[in-house]
Amino acid sequence: MQKEFAMVVCENEMKFDALQPRQNSFDFSRGDRLLEFAQRNGMQMRGHTLIWHNQNPSWLTNGNWTRDSLLAVMKNHITTVMTHYKGKIVEWDVANECIDDSGNGLRSSIWRNVIGQDYLDYAFKFAREADPDALLFYNDYNIEDLGPKSNATFNMIKSMKERGIPIDGVGFQCHFINGMSPQYLESIDKNIKRYAEIGVIVSFTEIDIRISQSENQSTAFQVQASNYKDLMKICLANPNCNTFVMWGFTDKYTWVPGTFPGYGNPLIYDSNYNPKPAYNALKEALMGN
Numbered sequence: 431m432q433k434e435f436a437m438v439v440c441e442n443e444m445k446f447d448a449l450q451p452r453q454n455s456f457d458f459s460r461g462d463r464l465l466e467f468a469q470r471n472g473m474q475m476r477g478h479t480l481i482w483h484n485q486n487p488s489w490l491t492n493g494n495w496t497r498d499s500l501l502a503v504m505k506n507h508i509t510t511v512m513t514h515y516k517g518k519i520v521e522w523d524v525a526n527e528c529i530d531d532s533g534n535g536l537r538s539s540i541w542r543n544v545i546g547q548d549y550l551d552y553a554f555k556f557a558r559e560a561d562p563d564a565l566l567f568y569n570d571y572n573i574e575d576l577g578p579k580s581n582a583t584f585n586m587i588k589s590m591k592e593r594g595i596p597i598d599g600v601g602f603q604c605h606f607i608n609g610m611s612p613q614y615l616e617s618i619d620k621n622i623k624r625y626a627e628i629g630v631i632v633s634f635t636e637i638d639i640r641i642s643q644s645e646n647q648s649t650a651f652q653v654q655a656s657n658y659k660d661l662m663k664i665c666l667a668n669p670n671c672n673t674f675v676m677w678g679f680t681d682k683y684t685w686v687p688g689t690f691p692g693y694g695n696p697l698i699y700d701s702n703y704n705p706k707p708a709y710n711a712l713k714e715a716l717m718g719n
């Protein structure tokens with residue numbers, strides 16, 4: 431695997447509950463293990479994720495906070511974590527999944543409900559102060575093609591840029607369903623281009639393309655290969671898209687069946703660690719074929 435990938439990300443080990451299980455008591459052991467693996471193998475690392483509504487420790491979710499005391503918790507977490515990994519993580523997901531699924535403002539979370547609508551501004555300012563060299567991302571799902579949630583995200587990021595909030599990029603998670611249409615792919619391309627116009631990087635951060643178990647898998651693998659290839663081509667054709675990260679590599683270990691029963695096989699190696707058609711399709715795209 432070390433030869434095949436140039437970037438890694440922790441699936442769970444750098445989330446808030448993993449890094450700060452008790453207030454002001456940090457545990458970097460598991461995150462550090464993957465960082466050491468990355469460094470040993472000349473790979474870059476993404477950081478995922480500083481502020482989220484999920485996978486928070488109970489002391490945080492059950493705490494009796496005021497705006498000021500929760501802002502202090504946010505600042506302490508971001509500063510401590512980013513200082514620990516300073517210079518070692520190239521892209522940080524500062525905030526994850528903060529927009530409501532309907533695209534109607536910020537989703538309900540401890541951060542929005544206690545701190546208020548401006549909590550993201552603070553998170554990005556704290557992050558820039560902690561590691562000025564890390565690229566700072568807003569990361570979300572269902573924001574890849576054009577639509578209400580993606581428009582809300584674009585408008586939020588545009589407004590942050592205009593107000594001088596230090597944000598560098600948007601993470602398109604890219605949890606897709608197999609069989610993406612040309613129109614859908616074209617819409618993703620258009621979306622990337624509108625971010626280029628406002629000087630924002632787009633990273634593909636959690637790609638997987640899930641297949642229904644009711645389909646013939648070998649036929650579906652060919653469609654999946656073509657979808658992976660098209661995605662890579664879109665990324666390569668847009669100068670503001672440089673990061674193509676998958677949410678795992680083998681179908682043996684993936685979050686998909688647990689969350690979407692009846693779906694699976696979303697990655698580029700099968701459950702026996704053999705490369706799938708999608709692997710070869712990505713290789714072709716990278717070689718310009």
Ligand code: G3I
Pocket residue numbers: 441442484485526603636685689
């Ligand atoms: O660590 C416990 C273990 O002690 C316990 O026995 C077991 C029983 O349920 O649970 C284990 O925790 C699980 C954890 O993954 C580690 O395996 C959680 O239940 C489970 O909910 C958690 O799921 C993760 C999920 O985020 C949580 O929201 C997935 O692995 C992870 O792939 C997924 O990643 C997210 C990204 O962060 C954001 N974008 C979507 C993506 C997919 O959901």
